[in-house]
Amino acid sequence: MNQEAPVITAAHIRKAFGSKVVLEDISLEVRKAETFGLLGPSGSGKTTLVRLLTGIEEADSGEVHVLGVKVPRLSLLSQIGYMAQSDALYSELSAKDNLEFFASLYGLRKERRTKRIREVMEIVDLQEHLLKKVNQYSGGMKRRLSLAIALLHEPPLLILDEPTVGIDPVLRKSIWKELKALNERGTTIVLTTHVMDEAEKCDRLGMIREGRLLAEDTPANLLQATGASSIEEAFLYYGGVHS
Ligand SMILES: Nc1ncnc2c1ncn2[C@@H]1O[C@H](COP(=O)(O)OP(=O)(O)OP(=O)(O)O)[C@@H](O)[C@H]1O
Numbered sequence: 001m002n003q004e005a006p007v008i009t010a011a012h013i014r015k016a017f018g019s020k021v022v023l024e025d026i027s028l029e030v031r032k033a034e035t036f037g038l039l040g041p042s043g044s045g046k047t048t049l050v051r052l053l054t055g056i057e058e059a060d061s062g063e064v065h066v067l068g069v070k071v072p073r074l075s076l077l078s079q080i081g082y083m084a085q086s087d088a089l090y091s092e093l094s095a096k097d098n099l100e101f102f103a104s105l106y107g108l109r110k111e112r113r114t115k116r117i118r119e120v121m122e123i124v125d126l127q128e129h130l131l132k133k134v135n136q137y138s139g140g141m142k143r144r145l146s147l148a149i150a151l152l153h154e155p156p157l158l159i160l161d162e163p164t165v166g167i168d169p170v171l172r173k174s175i176w177k178e179l180k181a182l183n184e185r186g187t188t189i190v191l192t193t194h195v196m197d198e199a200e201k202c203d204r205l206g207m208i209r210e211g212r213l214l215a216e217d218t219p220a221n222l223l224q225a226t227g228a229s230s231i232e233e234a235f236l237y238y239g240g241v242h243s
Contacts, residue, residue, distance in 0.1 A: 004032045007188040013062035023211045035189040037202030045211040046192040081150035085161040087142045091135040106153035120148035140166040160191040196232045214238035
């Protein structure tokens with residue numbers, strides 16, 4: 001059992017856009033060096049929740065603390081590697097120039113910058129496309145470059161919104177291997193997914209449906225508690241769809 005203070009604590013989060021309530025009374029904790037997966041169908045509120053955790057979006061009520069600090073806080077930005085669902089890249093620039101830009105934003109000095117750019121491009125298997133303009137990249141390549149940028153400054157917390165969408169199974173496997181290696185080195189990871197086999201790879205899962213957290217536990221415990229034979233079945237169970 002990890003006795004350290006949680007890296008993320010969200011308490012009674014509520015968020016509405018106009019009259020539409022998108023998140024209702026969400027409370028959760030993410031522990032140091034774990035991979036916490038947010039699993040839920042399209043439109044269930046996963047992106048809104050991770051945006052609240054980063055401080056990009058503000059809750060109507062409830063509080064989020066990250067690394068002991070109340071969100072939003074500018075100083076937290078250097079502590080978080082955030083990969084949004086839509087890629088925030090400069091398409092007229094090369095991958096290298098994009099990486100250089102974000103590296104300078106994070107204050108990486110020249111030597112470390114060069115080393116890290118090489119390392120992160122290897123992780124996402126784009127080293128041969130470093131000088132190519134982003135507008136010549138495929139959708140999957142852009143996702144991989146976005147992941148590389150999130151990893152660049154070696155933040156203690158990674159928040160990844162659907163990081164492996166559009167990425168082929170072989171590379172997906174190697175990216176998961178890297179995420180697990182980062183866990184072992186102390187990095188905490190929060191990611192969203194609606195892919196069940198990815199959900200099983202997370203240390204703990206939060207199941208979200210219609211803005212509510214249905215359950216939160218390890219994949220094994222969720223299976224045991226529901227008597228389900230798959231995460232998909234467990235999700236349906238908590239969603240009230242008993243077979
Ligand atoms: N800025 C916004 N203004 C109004 N409605 C919004 C806004 N952002 C999100 N929503 C709505 O909030 C709900 C949850 O959206 P969200 O993107 O958080 O879901 P999601 O689970 O991440 O979905 P997906 O897996 O498709 O990305 C949706 O109904 C969406 O239309």
